Amino acid sequence: xxxxxxxxxxxxxxxxxxxxxxxxxxxxxxxxxxxxxxxxxxxxxxxxxxxxxxxxxxxxxxxxxxxxxxxxxxxxxxxxxxxxxxxxxxxxxxxxxxxxxxxxxxxxxxxxxxxxxxxxxxxxxxxxxxxxxxxxxxxxxxxxxxxxxxxxxxxxxxxxxxxxxxxxxxxxxxxxxxxxxxxxxxxxxxxxxxxxxxxxxxxxxxxxxxxxxxxxxxxxxxxxxxxxxxxxxxxxxxxxxxxxxxxxxxxxxxxxxxxxxxxxxxxxxxxxxxxxxxxxxxxxxxxxxxxxxxxxxxxxxxxxxxxxxxxxxxxxxxxxxxxxxxxxxxxxxxxxxxxxxxxxxxxxxxxxxxxxxxxxxxxxxxxxxxxxxxxxxxxxxxxxxxxxxxxxxxxxxxxxxxxxxxxxxxxxxxxxxxxxxxxxxxxxxxxxxxxxxxxxxxxx
Ligand code: NAD
Ligand code: G6P
Ligand code: MN
Numbered sequence: 001x002x003x004x005x006x007x008x009x010x011x012x013x014x015x016x017x018x019x020x021x022x023x024x025x026x027x028x029x030x031x032x033x034x035x036x037x038x039x040x041x042x043x044x045x046x047x048x049x050x051x052x053x054x055x056x057x058x059x060x061x062x063x064x065x066x067x068x069x070x071x072x073x074x075x076x077x078x079x080x081x082x083x084x085x086x087x088x089x090x091x092x093x094x095x096x097x098x099x100x101x102x103x104x105x106x107x108x109x110x111x112x113x114x115x116x117x118x119x120x121x122x123x124x125x126x127x128x129x130x131x132x133x134x135x136x137x138x139x140x141x142x143x144x145x146x147x148x149x150x151x152x153x154x155x156x157x158x159x160x161x162x163x164x165x166x167x168x169x170x171x172x173x174x175x176x177x178x179x180x181x182x183x184x185x186x187x188x189x190x191x192x193x194x195x196x197x198x199x200x201x202x203x204x205x206x207x208x209x210x211x212x213x214x215x216x217x218x219x220x221x222x223x224x225x226x227x228x229x230x231x232x233x234x235x236x237x238x239x240x241x242x243x244x245x246x247x248x249x250x251x252x253x254x255x256x257x258x259x260x261x262x263x264x265x266x267x268x269x270x271x272x273x274x275x276x277x278x279x280x281x282x283x284x285x286x287x288x289x290x291x292x293x294x295x296x297x298x299x300x301x302x303x304x305x306x307x308x309x310x311x312x313x314x315x316x317x318x319x320x321x322x323x324x325x326x327x328x329x330x331x332x333x334x335x336x337x338x339x340x341x342x343x344x345x346x347x348x349x350x351x352x353x354x355x356x357x358x359x360x361x362x363x364x365x366x367x368x369x370x371x372x373x374x375x376x377x378x379x380x381x382x383x384x385x386x387x388x389x390x391x392x393x394x395x396x397x398x399x400x401x402x403x404x405x406x407x408x409x410x411x412x413x414x415x416x417x418x419x420x421x422x423x424x425x426x427x428x429x430x431x432x433x434x435x436x437x438x439x440x441x442x443x444x
Contacts (some may be wrong), residue, residue: 003033005034006033006035006330007080008080008081008083009037009038009039009080009082010022010039010083011076011085011086011087011088011131012036012087012148013041013047013050013051014039014046014047014050014051015050015086016295016300017086018240018360019053019054019302020317021084021320021323022037023057023318024323024327026061026065026130027319027325028324029062031327032327032331035066036066036068037052037058037066037067038076038338039076040069040071041069044071047069048069049300049303049307050066050299050300051097052215052307053237053312053317054304055311056307056310057306058412060311060312060313061312068153072198073137074132077134077135077139077142078138078330079139080138080139080142081142081143081148082143082144083143085147085148087124087129087131087250088129088148088149089127089439091435092288092291092296094120094436094439095111095120095287095288096286096289097119097432097436098111098115099111099287100286101116101119101428102114102116102419102428103278103281103283103286104283105424105428106265106420106424107278107428108270109281109283111150111288112151112269113202113271114270114416114419115428115432117149117150118153118412118416118432120149120150120368120435121150121152121154121157121397122400122409122440123436124148124154125398126401126439127148128157128158129157129158129162131144132162132165138166143166143168144166144167145326146167146170147157147170147172151201151344151400152200152202152203154169155359156395157402159359160398160402161402166370169201169344169345169359170326170329170342171202171341172239172325174197174265174361175322176237176239176240176322177230178195178232178348180233181206181209181221181233183234183298185211187211192212193209193361194210194211194212194340195208195209195342196374196376197342197363198360198361198376198379199265199360199383200344200359200360200391200394201344201359201361202265202267203265203268203271203361203386203387204265204361205262206263206288207261207379209221209263212402221263225252226260228250229249229250229253229255229256230250230251230252231246231253232293234249244287244290248266251266251269251276254272254273254276255268255272255273258272258382259380259382259383267279270418271390271417271418300317323338328368329341332366332372333368334368335368336368338366339365340363340365340366341356343361343371344359344360345359345362346360350375350376350377351376351377351378352376353378353379353384354379354384354388355388355391358387359391359394362376363376388415390416390417392412392415393413393415393416394412396409396411396412396415397412400412401440401441404441406429406443406444410426410429413425413428413429
């Protein structure tokens with residue numbers, strides 16, 4: 001019997017990551033065969049550029065794959081097995097505001113951390129829920145693999161608003177960092193490691209790392225972390241290569257020094273060294289500007305070139321090699337592989353001394369009936385304290401969105417450890433409300 005072929009909708013078809021994902025899917029067709037790829041976006045013009053270029057690429061490289069793109073939900077979500085979702089509600093124009101408004105008040109301006117992350121969350125919740133509802137309406141058996149940010153807040157919203165939906169929230173940062181740690185240990189791939197990890201999304205720690213024979217790799221990794229963070233083991237990827245990312249990998253050395261018994265996620269620098277982050281930020285030119293001038297120009301330039309020439313033979317597109325974890329995850333569900341993944345899931349006791357209702361990032365075993373958590377036991381006081389504060393920020397943000405509550409959003413900002421006071425929180429909040437009036441629910 002022929003192996004089943006899968007149909008996939010990429011939600012956020014106009015994303016800068018879409019071509020890389022398409023190439024990655026094609027590269028993995030032997031283990032994850034594809035019937036159809038569809039794009040969906042709510043910005044027809046932006047999506048069309050990416051879609052026309054991908055259409056040419058697909059015709060030249062995998063003509064057997066059916067391809068279509070649409071802004072019509074019924075067309076885009078009918079008859080599919082998986083939705084890969086990477087939408088950015090408000091696009092880079094709003095990311096720029098998320099980053100620059102806090103900086104005006106001397107507060108970290110970051111896409112997913114602190115006030116910027118809260119603002120982005122307030123935009124994303126509605127967009128992601130809408131896509132989940134389209135999927136369930138038109139393809140009730142499908143699964144959504146969501147990596148739209150801010151994943152922590154989006155995941156908490158789906159836990160509360162759509163508790164029975166088939167959605168898995170994931171992040172690629174640990175994948176990239178694990179590749180770097182595998183490099184440090186001269187392993188070919190992160191798949192040769194077995195890790196224990198606990199935390200919230202963009203807010204977690206590795207507590208144990210073994211090789212396939214059970215050998216403890218932590219001593220070797222810690223040596224590297226203490227001297228250079230993740231910076232002397234840069235992995236062979238085409239993501240996270242800009243100078244600003246290199247600084248982040250280097251800065252992980254100082255983050256590691258705060259608790260040398262664990263290996264930290266790079267995002268902890270924003271919470272543990274916010275003064276340093278603000279001092280080294282340019283309030284006139286933030287990461288959003290780097291991405292607009294870098295990745296966005298690059299990807300859209302290639303797309304336009306392919307469309308103009310009518311061929312992709314001159315090259316340009318690169319597979320998002322490290323994104324193969326998405327195929328791994330889809331295959332785990334489709335083929336019941338029972339592989340191990342870090343997922344963002346309701347805690348339910350997996351971290352024993354932590355809120356059972358928190359959305360935590362932990363290792364899980366995935367198969368066709370979903371995931372099973374791998375228990376992480378009790379976590380240390382330091383991490384527990386940080387996580388309790390941060391998870392409350394995330395929960396208050398979701399409650400603010402659901403209830404339309406100004407008070408709760410002010411509390412969320414006030415509780416964020418990178419916001420110095422309730423006064424500054426309010427100033428930032430009032431600016432964010434003004435900037436987001438086309439996207440946020442009305443707050444009372
Ligand atoms: P992008 O702006 O290039 O693409 C996002 C696309 O989403 C745009 O084409 C936009 O029109 C579309 N969109 C916005 N709102 C929509 C809606 N309501 N419905 C349908 N489409 C909508 O952004 P990007 O930099 O390529 O990133 C895309 C997303 O992927 C972001 O959320 C980013 O944070 C996320 N991301 C997550 C990870 C992770 O580890 N979880 C890694 C990389 C990127
Ligand atoms: C990492 C994170 C993602 C985030 C991305 C930002 O991959 O895990 O969640 O979206 O970095 O990258 P950028 O290049 O857009 O700043
Ligand atoms: Mn992430």
